[in-house]
Amino acid sequence: MTTQITHPSHPPAERLAVEATGLVKQFGAARAVDGIDLQVRPGEIYGVLGPNGAGKTTMLKMLATLLPIDAGTARILGHDVQGSPHIIRQLIGVTGQYASVDENLTAAENLRLFGRLQGLSLRDARARAARLLEQFALTDAADRQIAQFSGGMRRRLDLAASLITSPPVIFLDEPTTGLDPRTRGQMWETIRGLVADGCTVLLTTQYLDEADQLADRIAVIDHGRMVAEGTPDQLKAKVGGSSLQLGVRDAGQVEEAARIAGRLIGDTAVRTPDRASFTVPLADADRAGEVLIALREVGIAVESLSVQKPTLDEVFLALTGEDTHQNSPDSSRTTGQEVA
Amino acid sequence: MTTAQIESSTTTTLPAAYDVQPRPHVGTRAAVEQTFSMAWRALMKMRRNPEQMVDVMVLPIVFTVMFTYVFGGAVSGSVGHYLPLIIPGILAQTVLTACVATGTQLREDMDKGVFDRFRSLPIARIAPLAGPMVADLVRYAIATTLTVLVGLVMGYRPGGGVLGVLGAVLLLIVTGWSMAWVFTWVGTVMKSAQSVQGISMMIMFPLTFLSNAFVPAGSMPGWLRAFVDVNPVSHVVTAARDLMNDGAVTGEVGWALLGCAAVIALFAPLSVRSYRRKL
Incomplete structure (x- = not known):
């Protein structure tokens, strides 16, 4: 038996990969997500950009069935997230902000476990794990425990673990936070490769250049609301020529x-x-x-x-009236680069 | 390093899987398979962190020796006469102590990133809870075996023979497994491993000490006896004594098993509900 899902070969043009309407998450008195509408088209990289605490991760967790939705609706490839979470979980791969792999297991064991849990036979799970380890340049570390892995290796393994069943929609929560520039570049290549393969990627980032480099369209989120949406060029044009x-x-x-x-x-x-x-x-x-x-x-x-052209940093400042630097000291390192 | 390899491997190794429609529910067979995968994970974890086995390897020995020599003379006149009374009682106690660890370890586990992934996978919600419990059978087996061995070394000669002892050990493992659902539920409800530990001890101590596990209930005041008599641990201990000392399967075994079934029927759904709600 298997619950293997592969990309629909020809998704109807009108069927959105991710569609959210009036999404709300309330934590006590605070609204972490305050009425977000989202339309992600199949085959695109959609970037959700915002400072720490803007509600990006909360939104992603609601879409990934990891948090209950307080108000609004969300659909993934036409399936209702609240109504049929089990189907949603077969359609998505989720890579969290912190490595969601098992510290006690080796890299290969992790991938085999996730494969087995999703209905692959022992042989298929082994073969799939070996393939993914090779693809993510982890073959040499296959039999090492995750505890000994570097940050970049963990991220790679984490992403590999999300791809076991080739889900058509991938959620990446800050995929390169804490990675050195070289490893970041590799991760970007991998993400582009996913889309070339027919996946849809919804990623969050607090790095302006990352959204600019990767995303086909960007939503700028602040205090749980979407303050702007568009292609990187459209957003820059909003601020001026x-x-x-x-x-x-x-x-x-x-x-x-x-x-x-x-x-x-x-x-x-x-x-x-x-x-x-x-x-x-x-x-x-x-x-x-x-x-x-x-x-x-x-x-x-x-x-x-x-x-x-204006940098996304300027875009952000203009849209939210806030300097991103005070929220994310890390971003100063990357926003220095010119967006030409 | 091209991602096109993903595609080729999918089609070559999993041809039947291509274009499969999403399933609306997890089937029972899949749920059982997933539980065993999670049990395998828990066993690997035990193997790589042997220090987690200290409670089931050291405590049974310490408790058996300590209780027997401290209480033996006072309760039964001599150590030798006390052994048939205390060994089944210690068995119950060690198994229940091992259960508490099930809850605390689950809580610790749930705070780790990997549980986010388990939650996001299309698997039965009970599998991440039941898996570690299946693996914990190993812990119960170690705890009970050690207790019986220490008893034998100290001069205990169970009248029920090998079968009686095996029966008692089996009954206690079943009890431990059922009671573990209570602590699993506590694990899904509480916010930290420490609070799970604290609450579990508050449940565990009255249950084991306000029972007939260490002393006969006869010497207790009436109100306490009333509690001891309804305490399920007393029934389990009595059933185990009958099995070990006389080789007799008494009605107490039935009561013990009925109690176990009731605990599972109540706390397994509660645990899954509470785990699901945390999503």
Whole structure:
């Protein structure tokens, strides 16, 4: 017997992978999740972005049948989460924030156990465990107890454990929190691979660049509410278009250069903390060339020039009025990177 | 490292599984298989943490020796006369002590990340609870065997012979397994392993000491005797004594088994309900 589920070969276009309406979770007086609507389409990576305590994990746990839903409805591939939790559990793979594997067992034993629990024969469970260990580069550590595993190895094993029965929908709760940059990159590749395989991935993250890199669409969550949703580009566009940042060689000429650029582009140039440079909103990147030509004509030498899209950090600040840094010190490390 | 391998392995090793529709419920056979998988996990855990076996390996020896020499003369006139009375009583006590660990260990286990995964899997809700209890049969077997061996070394010669002793041990293991459901329920209700331990001791001590396990009820005041007489532990101990000392299967065995069935019928559903509610 088996409860093996594989991806439906051709899911109807109108059937959403994950659909939530007015999702609410109340903890005492506090509403951890306060009426969230969610539509995740099959085959996409959907990122739920928010600071610590925004309600991301709570929302994910409700969708994964790990927490009762206080109000609202949720459906996964058309099945009601509250009404048929057992069916939902056959459709999803869940990887939690903390490694949900057994410390007392070896990597191979863990995978075999989860395979057996889900109805694989002993032989199939062994074969599947060996395959997954190989795929996640854990074959050498197969017979080691998890207690000796590094953080990255645990995460990999954890994700492997969620894939035993190739569930069509994967929930990942902060899949790279606490991982070093190299291991993070590997995890991103693995997640992209899942989608290439036909899975739908719903992941939470507090890393802005992670959502930007991975997600097809992003929901920004704060205090249990969704404050914005869209593709990474749409979200950035909400905050404004690109901007031209220009530095001049002679700091004494920066005022004049800023005036010229502002006049040509038709917007106000703003001096940056760096004395010799300024930024000006740039709706049309073509205008940058005109500015350069005009500057050369009046003999102002340009030291540096860049056209920047807003970072998701700026998006977050604009949408929630909160600086993400105070909530998640870790994110400062990653938000420094440019999102171009 | 391509994820395409997932697909190929799925189709090559599990062809029949492809395109299977989700099942609405867990079947009984699947639930039993899942329980045994969970029991296997618990056994592996025992094997790798042998220190968890201290209670069933050391306590039976300590209690048997201590109680026999401390109470023997006072209760029965001599150690030798006390042994037929005390050994079945100690058996009951060690088995019940072993049960308490079932609840505390479950509570500890449930706080670990792996239980989140168990909850998210399409498995019978009873499997994560019943699995460790099946594995705990090993613990009960160790505790009872050691107690009987220590008794034999101290000069106990059970009149019921091998069969009588086996029968008594079996009855006590069944009792222990049934009573473990009470502590499993406590484990699913309480918030920490410490509180499980505390509550379980509060249940365990009155049950074992306010019974006929260590002294005959005859010397107790009337109100206490009234409790001792209805205490299920007294019935189990009496049944075990009859089996071990006389090889007699008395009506007490029936009462003991009936009590066990009642405990399971009440606390197994309560445990599953409480575990499910925590989801």
